[in-house]
Amino acid sequence: MDILNNLGIGFSIALQPSKLLYCFVGTLVGTLIGVLPGIGPTATIAMLLPLTFALDPTSALIMMAGIYYGAQYGGSITAILINLPGESSSAVTALDGYQMARQGRAGPALATAALGSFFAGTVATLIVAVAAPPLSAVALKFGPPEYFSLMVLGLVASVIIASGAISKALGMVVLGILLGLVGTDRYTATPRFTMGFFELADGIEIISIAVGMFGLTEIMRNLEDEKTRDVMITRVTGLMPTREDIRAMTAPILRGTVIGSALGILPGGGAVLSSFAAYMVEKKVSKTPERFGKGAIEGVAAPESANNAAAQTSFIPMLTLGLPINAVSALMIGAMIMQGIVPGPNIVVEQPTLFWGVIVSMWVGNLMLVLLNLPLVGIWVKLLSVPYYVLFPAIVAFSTIGVFSVNSNAFDLYSISVFGLLGYLLIKLGCEPVPLLLGFVLGPMLEDQLRRSMILSRGSAAIFFDRPISLTFLVIALAVFCMGIIPSIRQKREEVFSEAD
Amino acid sequence: MRKPCAPIQFAVLLAAALSLQALPAAAQANFPGKPVRIIVATAAGGPTDYNARLVAEVLQRVGYQVVVDNRGAAGGVLAVQAVTKSAPDGYTLLVSHASPIVIFQSLLPEKPPYDALKDLTPISHLSNVATIALVNPEVPVKTLQEFIAYAKARPGQLNYSSTGTGNMPHLTGERFKMRTGVDLVHVPYNSAPQALTAIITGEAAFGFQSPDSLEQYKAGKVRALATSAKKRLSNAPDVPTMDEAGLPGFTSGAWYGLYGPANMPKPLVDKIQADVAKGLAQPDVIERATKFGFELIASTPEQLAAHMRSEVKSWSGVIEAAKIQMK
Incomplete structure (x- = not known):
């Protein structure tokens, strides 16, 4: 009964007209910046933060949360339409979503993303409402060794996501990790691979890689061949998913929601891993894994559900402990402090209207997103019929504006150009950028947690095997590695033999 | 975005620049005639930003127009560098935490591209925060x-x-x-x-x-x-x-200060310092800041300069010792 009572408080807050308005503004702004390449939710919230000082704390948090999960959804729109993931978590969506768009099925892909996100958001919000305190205790069980092992598992699994040769995928992961090492070493304050640029002291901006290697690269690839470019414009079939599509996406959405909700609780890396993990699981359980990367609707449904579920549950440590672990929730805590609320473990008791109001508004916001976006699907799809000589310069212009507006730093523009060229080169060599992105995101965390674990254990690697959660991840990683590598070795040998014949 | 009357704007700017050279007192009488930009050495939301917002608020109360510009990249080095390269006309100010001002030159293997003691004009200490x-x-x-x-x-x-x-x-x-x-x-x-x-x-x-x-x-x-x-x-x-x-x-070393580019005219520095000091002494400002553990300290430019020098010395000693232990 308690929970109903609390949800009642939440609804009474979240359904106030002013709160509905801020929720709507948040999700709308989030969707727009998600669509606008080059600028992510963290940068947007940072820029809008001063505006929130004039609002009451609940409205401010509702709006910021709306921007965050709105951007998760908006990022997948560009991932599907123009192969430009707005967020690292929607990079996997681009794999099959963009292929669907090229086959004229952008409408069903977008609708799938919206429906999957809504379902996952609803479930995850319920989880937050019912089980946030016990789950936050689980989050605290994850120390550096557990994170290290989880990252190992994530990186091993990323190789499987790739549809091409395993050796190339491995190479891309390693290149991603190397790029992730650029910047100041946190443990000795030594600059690494910065080549004397202070702009690189904080590392390479992920946005440079996303915009450069996905957006610019895709444009260059499209420009080189007149024929393939026309294909995606002419054949647009059906805006909404067919009954068959819905049957195909149901199970992936359910699995994606579970995976996303679970990984989202883990602060630091969990949310990014979730969409990759969901995609990998779908590819593994599918009877036709060869369809993945060629426009499989499961490849859109699962990661989209997972990243939205994770976006919701990632608020758990912040809401229950007052410990913001990702950049967005850190900004939200900053806003609360400016408002005179110092969040801590007692926030649920001390600020029940704020706590429950924000949680319920997350669900309301998800509902708004789906209502906002389903009618928009047709408009987004029409974007594809914009002639390329208008669309491509517009993408480049908006990306540049977006990237520049974050730090007002011309250096960021040079770096998207460099990564655009690098991405094109890699595509020509048959290498996919997605494993590189995952390596780039997870690599630095992997190093961080490894070195922290080694400091904690005073140099003994046993720390990874003594702790049950960590050991479990390592065993799974080994199993995944064997599953992934053995078939490909066998295949290689068969190829060699058949060539010998 | 550029307006078509650029030559006229240029002429006005030139005239303004010349008058600032020739008649500093007259220029300061009009100060602030346009929005003052406060560059913050961190992203929005942290304690440094809080100090910057506080300065912006108290200056707005006495009629300044203020734009806050957060530049958190490279630990604040780029923010400080941007200010050192700005005109010393009071329209570009810096709010920074201690690190890019008094610590990085001892700490980083690659020195920041400025000398904070020479390339900045100290204006006022803002606050200390308890640890x-x-x-x-x-x-x-x-x-x-x-x-x-x-x-x-x-x-x-x-x-x-x-x-x-x-x-x-x-x-x-x-x-x-x-x-x-x-x-x-x-x-x-x-x-x-x-x-x-x-x-x-x-x-x-x-x-x-x-x-x-x-x-x-x-x-x-x-x-x-x-x-x-x-x-x-x-x-x-x-x-x-x-x-x-x-x-x-x-x-x-969690303290925060307000700076301008080097060679700001003394009367201008004093005016800004006085406006900030007056603002930070208001009871409602003190009450809010104290709640979060900030101890507001509006110092003179000379006191801030002395504090910077003593901090550089003190932290370089700690860093020397710590480096030996870190090996």
């Missing part, structure tokens, strides 16, 4: 002295958490080790909440945190041993000051 010494609640100590004794009996066995090598909680920790002679192992995390979580879970036995961590203390997740504030904090009156805990004068 809180926290222990994991499982550690069987109730006071700072008990912790020091406990740690001395276990050299090299206890960890302390920080927000990263060279960041303030790390340097404060090293200063604490030098001062007390205990041997703690430094474990860097990526952010203050992560470093705090480590103290809660026990990965780190000890650590220095900002006053917002007192919420975790009130909830019983950590134990607060002492605060570096001069007086006990109003939201945690049972936590003793460092003086009371037996480490008199122990502070962290």
Whole structure:
């Protein structure tokens, strides 16, 4: 009964007209910046933060949360339409979503993303409402060794996501990790691979890689061949998913929601891993894994559900402990402090209207997103019929504006150009950028947690095997590695033999 | 975006520049005739930003138009660099934490592309923020002295958490080790909440945190041993000051200042300093700032310059010593 009572408080807050308005503004702004390449939710919230000082704390948090999960959804729109993931978590969506768009099925892909996100958001919000305190205790069980092992598992699994040769995928992961090492070493304050640029002291901006290697690269690839470019414009079939599509996406959405909700609780890396993990699981359980990367609707449904579920549950440590672990929730805590609320473990008791109001508004916001976006699907799809000589310069212009507006730093523009060229080169060599992105995101965390674990254990690697959660991840990683590598070795040998014949 | 009358604008600018050269007093009489841009050396939302917003607010109260520009990249180095390259006309100011001003030149292998003591005009100290010494609640100590004794009996066995090598909680920790002679192992995390979580879970036995961590203390997740504030904090009156805990004068380097580019005319500096000092003395401003552990200090430019020099010296000593230990 308690929970109903609390949800009642939440609804009474979240359904106030002013709160509905801020929720709507948040999700709308989030969707727009998600669509606008080059600028992510963290940068947007940072820029809008001063505006929130004039609002009451609940409205401010509702709006910021709306921007965050709105951007998760908006990022997948560009991932599907123009192969430009707005967020690292929607990079996997681009794999099959963009292929669907090229086959004229952008409408069903977008609708799938919206429906999957809504379902996952609803479930995850319920989880937050019912089980946030016990789950936050689980989050605290994850120390550096557990994170290290989880990252190992994530990186091993990323190789499987790739549809091409395993050796190339491995190479891309390693290149991603190397790029992730650029910047100041946190443990000795030594600059690494910065080549004397202070702009690189904080590392390479992920946005440079996303915009450069996905957006610019895709444009260059499209420009080189007149024929393939026309294909995606002419054949647009059906805006909404067919009954068959819905049957195909149901199970992936359910699995994606579970995976996303679970990984989202883990602060630091969990949310990014979730969409990759969901995609990998779908590819593994599918009877036709060869369809993945060629426009499989499961490849859109699962990661989209997972990243939205994770976006919701990632608020758990912040809401229950007052410990913001990702950049967005850190900004939200900053806003609360400016408002005179110092969040801590007692926030649920001390600020029940704020706590429950924000949680319920997350669900309301998800509902708004789906209502906002389903009618928009047709408009987004029409974007594809914009002639390329208008669309491509517009993408480049908006990306540049977006990237520049974050730090007002011309250096960021040079770096998207460099990564655009690098991405094109890699595509020509048959290498996919997605494993590189995952390596780039997870690599630095992997190093961080490894070195922290080694400091904690005073140099003994046993720390990874003594702790049950960590050991479990390592065993799974080994199993995944064997599953992934053995078939490909066998295949290689068969190829060699058949060539010998 | 450029307006078509660029030559005229240029002429006005030129005239303004010339008049500033020739008649500084006249130019200052009109100051501020256009929006003042405050560049902040961190992203929005943290304590440095809080100080910048406070300055912006008190200046707006006396008729300034203020634009706050957060530039957190490279630990604030790029923000400071941007200010050093701006015109010293009072329209570009800097609010920064201590690191890019007095610490990086000793700490970083690649020196920042400016000399803060020469390339900036100090205007006013803004605030100090208290640091809180926290222990994991499982550690069987109730006071700072008990912790020091406990740690001395276990050299090299206890960890302390920080927000990263060279960041303030790390340097404060090293200063604490030098001062007390205990041997703690430094474990860097990526952010203050992560470093705090480590103290809660026990990965780190000890650590220095900002006053917002007192919420975790009130909830019983950590134990607060002492605060570096001069007086006990109003939201945690049972936590003793460092003086009371037996480490008199122990502070962290968490302080914030207001600067301009080098060679700002003295009357201009004095006007801005006076406006800021007056604003920071208003009771409602003090009350709000105190709530979060900020101790507002509006100093003269000379006092800030002296403080910068003494801080450079003090931290370079800590860094020298810590480097030897870090090997």
